[in-house]
Amino acid sequence: MTKKAKIVPAEAGAVKRRGPKPTLTADQIARAAIRVADAEGLAAVSMQRIAHEVQVTTMALYRYFSNKAALIDLMIDTAGGPAPTLAVGFKGWRAPLKEWTRRCASIYHNHPWFLQAVSAGRRLMGPNELEWLDGAFRLLGDAGLGPQEQHQAFLLLIGQVRSNAEFSAGGPRGLSARQWRTAMRKSLGKQRDRYPALMAAIDAGAFGRSPEDALEFGLNCILDGIECVVSGHGGHGG
């Protein structure tokens, strides 16, 4: 029976261990995988491909990650990076929250595979991601929300970020608003009457706005909504 060597995240400690020194670190592998995913999409990230990228055999990767999911988890945490340090309570709570959301959105923007990776079923949150989460909770608490409301407002913000990321990736991808509109019209053919409101919106260029503007609009909506909760007024019952 072969003993399973424990996979250690080769971090700070640098504990003296027997056997050959590892030639790589999990971090290096994750970064190589990120490069591949950035350039060719998440589907191009296979164990063989990444192993080849870092010049080892496929199975060597399993000395650093117990399985592929663990590699992708580290890709996520590495691409996300540490949470930004945002001033708390400085000039109101809206500005820092906006900044948090924008920076969060930029992760999804810089790494088109990110949305797919975080949406792929069950996964663990890494230390960086927890830091982002903590940062959001802190800012929302500063805005006057209670613990449960912090969580729920966080879901709103992250939902908006992802929703927008999906649209900017899947909607007009490289296409101009007009091109996209034309493609949409063509794909629907003569079924136009079936979707009157949608078609009217498309014809009016509703899908043509820049991703940044779209993010901003929704963000303002959410913050206005939060403000209603904080200040107590708003149609919150009906």
Added chain:
Amino acid sequence: MTKKAKIVPAEAGAVKRRGPKPTLTADQIARAAIRVADAEGLAAVSMQRIAHEVQVTTMALYRYFSNKAALIDLMIDTAGGPAPTLAVGFKGWRAPLKEWTRRCASIYHNHPWFLQAVSAGRRLMGPNELEWLDGAFRLLGDAGLGPQEQHQAFLLLIGQVRSNAEFSAGGPRGLSARQWRTAMRKSLGKQRDRYPALMAAIDAGAFGRSPEDALEFGLNCILDGIECVVSGHGGHGG
């Protein structure tokens, strides 16, 4: 050279065709796949598995779908079903929008694989999904939003639905709030100090609320935010 037979969606027309009658319909296959995904997750949906489920060979499925992605697209559109018909302008716009969102959320709730399926990269929207989209645009237009705002508000709503779906699947899955809190604490170990706001919220039971309540809260926030836009007041500039 073998000619490629065109894959037709065996729908209304029932055009007379040469050759043996198909023993199945794309719809039957999609429904079998949905049953499997409901019971065992999306990962269990392989061509071989579904083929076995409907008693044909694996390759027979390719007479109905050009590839697996097409099958999953139909799973999505089938599981989503036709959009609900909601009263327009009846007793204000909030109630119908809430109803739309709740019903949309129930899709994600009834089919735990749904979120993962719609998040898996590029895909086409089916007729049902377009109907849902059209319905949302109609209600949002009724609320007084312009075309671009309709689109952006739609992104907010769907983001909230998905955000909540992910949380209810990935957060306390089968675990009680206390169990989840304990697991979270354990997984973080002594790193608690690193995430003070998050830990405080966890300790206060922020993650214990029922998914329905969480959806409702965010929904109210969004609707309040929309109301701010419609009525023109709100901190929308800062």
Added chain:
DNA sequence: CGCTAATTGTGTATAGTATATACAATTAGC
């Protein structure tokens, strides 16, 4: 009727995937 062309489901084959297992080489502590 018979002939042709189209379309079905099937069988076989291929290239790709993740990952289990056994092993030789390396290194630390005794």
Added chain:
DNA sequence: GCTAATTGTATATACTATACACAATTAGCG
């Protein structure tokens, strides 16, 4: 130097999607 741990590697297995060729079936046309 011996032992035990740990590395990277080589090999093998069980999947995956899907390309291709074929026999059986059926419609339309003579």
